[in-house]
Amino acid sequence: GELEPVEISVIRDVISLPSVLVRTELGSEIAHIRLTEFKADTPDRLREALEREIEAGSKALILDLRNNPGGYLQQVFEIADMFLDKEVILIEERQDGEVVWESRDGGLATTLPVVLLVNRYSASGSEIIMGVFQDTDRAKVVGETTFGKGTVNVFRQLSNGGGLYMSVGRWFTPLRRPIEGQGLLPDYEVSSRDPQKSDVLQVEKATEILNEVIKNSVLVN
Numbered sequence: 001g002e003l004e005p006v007e008i009s010v011i012r013d014v015i016s017l018p019s020v021l022v023r024t025e026l027g028s029e030i031a032h033i034r035l036t037e038f039k040a041d042t043p044d045r046l047r048e049a050l051e052r053e054i055e056a057g058s059k060a061l062i063l064d065l066r067n068n069p070g071g072y073l074q075q076v077f078e079i080a081d082m083f084l085d086k087e088v089i090l091i092e093e094r095q096d097g098e099v100v101w102e103s104r105d106g107g108l109a110t111t112l113p114v115v116l117l118v119n120r121y122s123a124s125g126s127e128i129i130m131g132v133f134q135d136t137d138r139a140k141v142v143g144e145t146t147f148g149k150g151t152v153n154v155f156r157q158l159s160n161g162g163g164l165y166m167s168v169g170r171w172f173t174p175l176r177r178p179i180e181g182q183g184l185l186p187d188y189e190v191s192s193r194d195p196q197k198s199d200v201l202q203v204e205k206a207t208e209i210l211n212e213v214i215k216n217s218v219l220v221n
Contacts, residue, residue: 019071020045023064024053030210032203034064035079038071038125043078050082050109059217060113060210062203063129066143070124080129082107083114083139089132091176092152094169103132113213114139115206118186119198123147130184131173141186142205144198150179 019042023032031053035042053061070076080089084103092099116139118130127146133139152169171179190205192198 018045020049022049022053023062024058029057029059029214030062030207031058031060032062032064034066035068035126037068038073038075038079040072040075042071042075043082046079047082047108054109054112059214060115061109062115062117062206062210063139064117065122065126065129066117066119066199066202067121068123068126069121069147070126070149073125073128076125076128077101077103080132083109083112084132084136085110087132087136088174090128091172091174092169093172094152113210113217115209116141116143117202117206118143118146118184119191119202120144120183121147123149127179127184128171128173131177131179134184134187135174135177140188140209141184142188142190142209143186143202144189144191145185146179146183148179148181148183150181 017036019036019039021034021036023034025032033046033049033053035046077089081103084107086105087103088100089103090101092101114133116130116133118126118141122130123146127150130141130146134141150171151167152171153167156164156166158164173179177184188205190198190202192201
């Protein structure tokens with residue numbers, strides 16, 4: 001016979017997913033932290049994760065921005081602050097002039113060796129961090145050319161009930177490299193047609209680079 005329909009009650013709610021994921025391998029000296037997007041609480045969660053990893057003995061960091069589409073600009077700046085001394089983070093060109101965004105002195109992890117992971121879906125805020133890390137030689141970047149989202153956008157409500165979404169400015173890296181439409185190239189291009197294989201190869205390359213940095217640091221000391 002026919003199956004009877006089953007009624008299920010569902011509670012409607014907002015599900016908040018964490019934007020900071022720790023992926024460090026057990027026993028590794030290299031912390032691996034993934035940022036899925038830049039939400040309001042992302043800087044605080046990243047700071048907490050970094051402090052725990054450093055306290056646990058991590059000597060270097062893989063900062064994973066793959067598939068990160070961006071988010072709140074202020075939070076992007078706060079995260080960049082953690083890894084930089086006083087540096088230009090971003091140049092924003094608008095019709096009425098230019099705005100230069102700078103980091104503050106004394107971040108949490110200004111001397112921690114870092115490798116950044118990016119891919120073709122890393123966009124906007126991810127590209128801002130990548131740009132300043134490359135231009136200041138703060139970190140090497142492994143992965144693929146990024147998405148290329150480098151504009152300031154606003155939404156204007158129209159009287160007919162519609163709206164207009166338009167760009168009012170463009171972003172440039174500290175060395176004035178454009179982001180919009182072309183993306184940024186990594187220092188080490190690592191990619192495969194198989195996305196899962198790409199993920200593994202990129203982490204392996206980042207680990208190789210940081211292991212060499214750690215080894216050289218031990219030799220110097």
